[in-house]
C-alpha cells in the first residue's frame with residue numbers, strides 16, 4: 001500500500017466522472033487542497049484531505065508532496081507514432097505554398113512515409129518507437145494509443161501490429177499502450193478500389209491477428225475518395241467476431257456523415273470532425289461515442305479548428321489527442337496541444353482536463369481510469385506546480401515528475 005500526503009492539490013475529476021464527461025463546469029474538477037491518497041498496485045483505496053486520513057492508514061509509510069499536483073493520468077488517445085523517415089522538407093514546402101496534391105503526385109505525402117516505414121528493419125522501428133514513447137512518457141502521459149497503418153500490405157501491417165504489441169509488453173505497466181489496427185489508413189495504388197484492398201489485405205489480416213488477442217481496437221479512414229461506409233461496416237463486422245471495438249477517422253476533409261455512422265456503429269470514438277454536420281453532432285451527443293478532436297492537425301496545416309463548443313454544448317463527450325504523425329501533426333505532447341487549443345476551442349478548465357484524461361480513456365474503452373476516486377485504477381500524473389492553473393498556463397514547459 002502506498003500513501004501520499006500534503007499534495008498541494010489532487011484533481012479528482014469526480015464531478016466530471018459523475019456526469020460521464022459531459023456538460024462540464026469548472027467545479028466538476030473536484031479539486032482537493034492539502035490532499036492525501038492511499039492506493040495499491042490495482043486500486044485507489046482512499047482519497048481526501050490529509051487532515052481527514054482515516055485511522056487505519058495513519059501508520060503507513062508515506063511521501064510528503066507539497067508543491068505538487070496529482071491528476072488523473074494523461075492519455076494520448078490518438079497517435080500514429082510508428083513510422084520511418086520524416087516529412088520535414090515537405091512541411092517546409094507546404095509553408096512555402098506548394099499544394100499537398102502536387103507533393104502527393106510526385107510520391108510525397110503518406111505514400112512516402114509508407115515507403116520509408118517499409119524500408120526500416122523491425123528492430124530499427126522498434127527502437128525509434130521506444131525513444132518516442134519515452135519522450136511522451138516524460139510529459140506525464142501514461143496511456144498511449146498507437147495505430148498501425150504505414151505498412152499497407154499484409155506483411156508490413158502484420159509486422160506493425162506485432163511490433164506495437166512488443167511495445168506494449170516492453171512498457172507495461174508504467175506506460176499502458178493500446179494497440180489499434182489501422183491497415184485501412186489509405187489504399188495503395190496497386191489495388192483497384194478500397195473494397196479490393198479490404199478483401200485482400202484488411203479483412204484477411206484481421207482474421208489472422210484477431211484470434212491472437214493482441215488488437216485492442218480497429219480504425220479506418222472514412223472519407224470521400226478513401227474508405228466508404230460499406231468498408232467501415234465490413235471492418236466492424238470482422239472486428240466484432242473478436243470482440244474488438246471500432247474507431248473512425250471521420251468528417252475531417254468533408255462532411256461525410258462519419259459522426260452519425262460512428263454513433264450508429266457504437267464506435268469508441270469519432271476522430272477529427274473538422275467538417276461535422278449539426279446532425280452528426282446530435283448523433284454523437286445522443287451516443288456513448290467520444291468526439292475526439294485533434295487540434296494539432298489544424299494548427300500544423302493552417303486549417304480551421306473543429307466546432308468544439310457546438311459539440312460540448314450539445315452534450316457530446318469530447319476528448320483531445322495529439323494525432324502524432326509525420327505528415328499532418330508532428331507533435332508528440334498532448335498536454336501542449338490541449339493547453340494551446342483550449343482558448344481557441346473555448347474550453348473551460350474541466351473540459352480541457354477531462355479531454356486528456358477521463359474522456360480520452362473512454363475513447364479507448366478504459367472505463368476504470370480517468371478520475372481519482374476510490375475503487376478506480378491508480379493511474380495518475382504528477383506535476384511540480386502549486387496548483388492546476390499553473391500547468392496549462394505554462395504552455396509547453398514540462399512540469400511533469402515521476403511518481404515516487
Ligand SMILES: [Zn+2]
Nearest residue numbers: 078080249323
Ligand atoms: Zn489519425
